[in-house]
Amino acid sequence: MRIGILTAGGDCPGINATIRGVCKTAISYYGMEVYGIHNGFRGLLDDDVIQLTENSLGGLLTMGGTVLGTSRVKPFRKDRGFSLSDSRPAALLKTIHDHGLECLVCIGGNGTQNTAAMLAKAGVNVVMIPKTIDNDVFGTDISFGFDSAVSIATEAIDRLHSTASSHQRVMVIEVMGHKAGWIALHSGMAGGGDIILIPELPFNIHNIGDVIINRLKKGKPYSIVVVAEGIPTFNGKKAAQYIAEEIEYETGFETRETVLGYIQRGGSPTAFDRTLATRMGGHATELIAQKQFGRMVALRGSEIVSVPLSEVAGKLKLVTADNDLIIQGKRMGVCFG
Numbered sequence: 001m002r003i004g005i006l007t008a009g010g011d012c013p014g015i016n017a018t019i020r021g022v023c024k025t026a027i028s029y030y031g032m033e034v035y036g037i038h039n040g041f042r043g044l045l046d047d048d049v050i051q052l053t054e055n056s057l058g059g060l061l062t063m064g065g066t067v068l069g070t071s072r073v074k075p076f077r078k079d080r081g082f083s084l085s086d087s088r089p090a091a092l093l094k095t096i097h098d099h100g101l102e103c104l105v106c107i108g109g110n111g112t113q114n115t116a117a118m119l120a121k122a123g124v125n126v127v128m129i130p131k132t133i134d135n136d137v138f139g140t141d142i143s144f145g146f147d148s149a150v151s152i153a154t155e156a157i158d159r160l161h162s163t164a165s166s167h168q169r170v171m172v173i174e175v176m177g178h179k180a181g182w183i184a185l186h187s188g189m190a191g192g193g194d195i196i197l198i199p200e201l202p203f204n205i206h207n208i209g210d211v212i213i214n215r216l217k218k219g220k221p222y223s224i225v226v227v228a229e230g231i232p233t234f235n236g237k238k239a240a241q242y243i244a245e246e247i248e249y250e251t252g253f254e255t256r257e258t259v260l261g262y263i264q265r266g267g268s269p270t271a272f273d274r275t276l277a278t279r280m281g282g283h284a285t286e287l288i289a290q291k292q293f294g295r296m297v298a299l300r301g302s303e304i305v306s307v308p309l310s311e312v313a314g315k316l317k318l319v320t321a322d323n324d325l326i327i328q329g330k331r332m333g334v335c336f337g
């Protein structure tokens with residue numbers, strides 16, 4: 001059997017570990033041939049395909065990014081769906097056909113989930129593996145990349161404590177997450193953030209000012225505010241800038257902002273992400289061997305399972321008010337909403 005593998009959307013730690021997991025299981029265990037497609041769906045449009053061998057896999061487990069390259073290219077127009085009369089889907093199908101690919105492994109986030117579901121609907125054999133630092137892929141408890149991003153953000157928050165306390169300042173740190181607050185919530189709790197602001201739960205900026213002033217009254221003249229990039233702001237301001245300006249205005253305290261940015265996506269995956277990525281890669285290959293297509297690999301509790309793409313595509317997994325970490329954060333006075 002011959003399969004193709006591609007990585008699409010933003011990169012994250014653990015993608016290479018998944019590629020390795022798929023290839024080792026497919027080539028060595030099942031005797032399949034694996035073809036790597038460069039730069040996500042763009043590689044299918046450009047016919048940019050190479051055969052992967054066991055020799056291609058050295059050092060992949062710990063390596064950040066994706067050796068296959070990635071892009072955010074979408075092969076079909078959202079408004080038209082997957083119409084075979086469009087040139088892009090037709091080119092994509094031609095590449096799959098020309099290389100004799102009997103299944104396509106798509107490693108990606110929400111956009112990839114949608115595309116994979118459309119491909120499945122059009123009769124292409126696909127298996128999707130969820131990856132994203134944002135942890136917002138619907139259908140899986142955790143995506144690999146998330147744990148690494150949370151570790152990086154937590155370390156950054158840890159480091160802000162000493163400079164915040166030395167200068168008696170308010171430090172606002174903005175973390176990624178797109179429309180979801182998973183990274184802010186988990187790194188904020190792990191890093192001992194005094195205030196955690198996420199897009200899913202509303203907050204009142206006056207209350208935030210009060211929290212900071214009350215901390216001063218209790219002898220704590222500095223505060224760490226962890227803010228998710230997706231919170232609502234005004235005048236197109238970035239989350240950290242908006243919150244820092246509002247806090248300075250409300251409290252009169254000297255406030256500084258840090259935008260952590262792409263550091264959260266770079267570098268080597270944590271042990272948890274390496275293991276999760278490897279397990280997901282192995283499971284995806286097993287699905288292919290059993291000819292179970294049109295499915296997404298998922299972590300449910302501690303089990304690796306799979307779910308039909310048609311049931312999960314087009315949905316976002318957001319933080320909800322009944323999340324246990326939110327409940328604990330509210331008890332501790334650091335979460336709102």
Ligand code: F6P
Nearest residue numbers: 010109132133134176177178265
């Ligand atoms: O999906 C991951 C993510 O890092 C988001 O948190 C962020 O908003 C987005 O990608 C930015 O990525 P890019 O600049 O590559 O589009």
